[in-house]
Amino acid sequence: MNDSKRKWWGYFFIAPQLIGMLAFSILPLGFAFGLSFMKWDGFGEREFVGFANYISQFKDDNFITALVNTAYYSVLVIPVGIAAALLVALALNKVKGKTVYRVFFFMPVVTSSVSIGVIWMWLLNGDIGLINQLLAMIGIDGPNWLTDRNLVLPSIAGLSIWWGLGTNMVIFLAGLQGISRSYYEAADIDGASSIQKFLHITFPLLSPTTFFVAIMSVIGSFQVFDQAYVMTQGGPGKASYTLVYHIYETAFGRTAFGPSTASAMVLFAIILMFTLIQFSVSRKWVHYEDGGR
Secondary structure (H helix, E strand, C coil): CCHHHHHHHHHHHHHHHHHHHHHHHHHHHHHHHHHCCEECCCCCCCEECCCHHHHHHHCCHHHHHHHHHHHHHHHHHHHHHHHHHHHHHHHHCCCCCHHHHHHHHHHHHHCCHHHHHHHHHHHCCCCCCHHHHHHHHCCCCCCCCCCCCCCHHHHHHHHHHHHHHHHHHHHHHHHHHCCCHHHHHHHHHCCCCHHHHHHHHHHHHHHHHHHHHHHHHHHHHHCCCHHHHHHCCCCCCCCCCCHHHHHHHHHHHCCCHHHHHHHHHHHHHHHHHHHHHHHHHHHHHCCCCCCCC
């Protein structure tokens, strides 16, 4: 097969992916961007209003509250979620029967978010929840996890960390198993301790995997919606009112699709900004075995 035929076969095989991305990502994004400059209730004529939707959102207390809550939630979830997944992956990488444990930790990932939310509503119930019952057995009076304004977001963050642990753990485990044993054998000959091997072998060679997990965690944390919608409906008050919840409520609760898509564009810009920052900073701490960046 000559180079020309090989090239066309390549285009043929990636065509379904390109068509899907164009139909379900690029075109909807372009439509939403255009709609963010219009006044539209979903049925009538669209009216061009310029930046009025963006200005109205930044003057909307609900939007500001959602923005702050989402940022707080991300700060809680991203570092703890990455650290927990890395620790579990390091532990599973050395035990026998790791497949069984891998399935155990990955099971929540394949469970629907609504089911997970309903189960955790019971676990975190202040009166009859299992967690408070266990705390009562050791003499601790458990709080109202989902009705306390100060505890509701950390509670939802805890659920999200547990729920996303399996995905990140599997990615870290794959990264760990891709590190050549020869590095550790050479370190053993030099008398390196376990901490030294982690700091000078494991973590540097795992940095591309950590970088990928960090990007996906940032994107996922800023898009939190299911947990808050199922467990608290954004409450108590607006304590668990997130940005995606605000987009949903503005679009389908108030049928204000212009302001809703303006909020969605702001969310898109925030995620894009953090992703670009991560790519920029990654040059200083992500190391590839072939020396690439």
